[in-house]
Amino acid sequence: MLNIVLHEPEMPANTGNIGRTCVAAGARLHLIEPMGFRISEKQLKRAGLDYWDKLEVFTYLDFHDFCEKNPNAKLYMATTKARQKYTDVQYEPDCFIMFGKESAGIPEELLLEHKETCIRIPMLPDIRSLNLSNSVAIVLYEALRQQGFPRLEIEGNLHRHSWEEGN
Numbered sequence: 001m002l003n004i005v006l007h008e009p010e011m012p013a014n015t016g017n018i019g020r021t022c023v024a025a026g027a028r029l030h031l032i033e034p035m036g037f038r039i040s041e042k043q044l045k046r047a048g049l050d051y052w053d054k055l056e057v058f059t060y061l062d063f064h065d066f067c068e069k070n071p072n073a074k075l076y077m078a079t080t081k082a083r084q085k086y087t088d089v090q091y092e093p094d095c096f097i098m099f100g101k102e103s104a105g106i107p108e109e110l111l112l113e114h115k116e117t118c119i120r121i122p123m124l125p126d127i128r129s130l131n132l133s134n135s136v137a138i139v140l141y142e143a144l145r146q147q148g149f150p151r152l153e154i155e156g157n158l159h160r161h162s163w164e165e166g167n
Contacts, residue, residue, distance in 0.1 A: 010036030
């Protein structure tokens with residue numbers, strides 16, 4: 001199962017959207033404090049709609065706490081500063097893909113410690129960054145594509161639509 005890590009997220013709506021994406025994709029969500037909101041906030045759960053109770057979510061006091069509780073984690077860090085694109089790496093089934101807070105990204109010192117596993121989403125040079133929830137969806141679904149979309153019932157989902165049966 002893939003793992004999405006948010007380092008000090010600030011906006012509850014983004015985190016709620018990311019939680020919903022994680023549920024749909026069968027991924028776990030890891031939140032590293034401090035956060036700009038409380039998990040119990042209505043705005044967070046509203047963005048995740050009725051999926052929040054289906055989400056496997058973990059919280060950590062700080063990055064050190066995250067590392068202690070996930071000692072062998074294969075960690076990819078998404079940043080606009082990376083040389084390699086998110087499509088250049090092979091994602092392991094249990095890897096962790098980290099994204100930084102909306103206003104500043106992942107701290108520079110952490111990026112330097114994990115330089116070889118930093119990834120970026122290509123974009124025009126005049127654009128500072130994409131929305132956090134969009135970035136998570138882009139990279140998460142690339143990792144799932146590489147793995148053949150495990151546990152996602154692609155054919156089973158099609159049978160639920162009436163248009164598939166000619167109606």
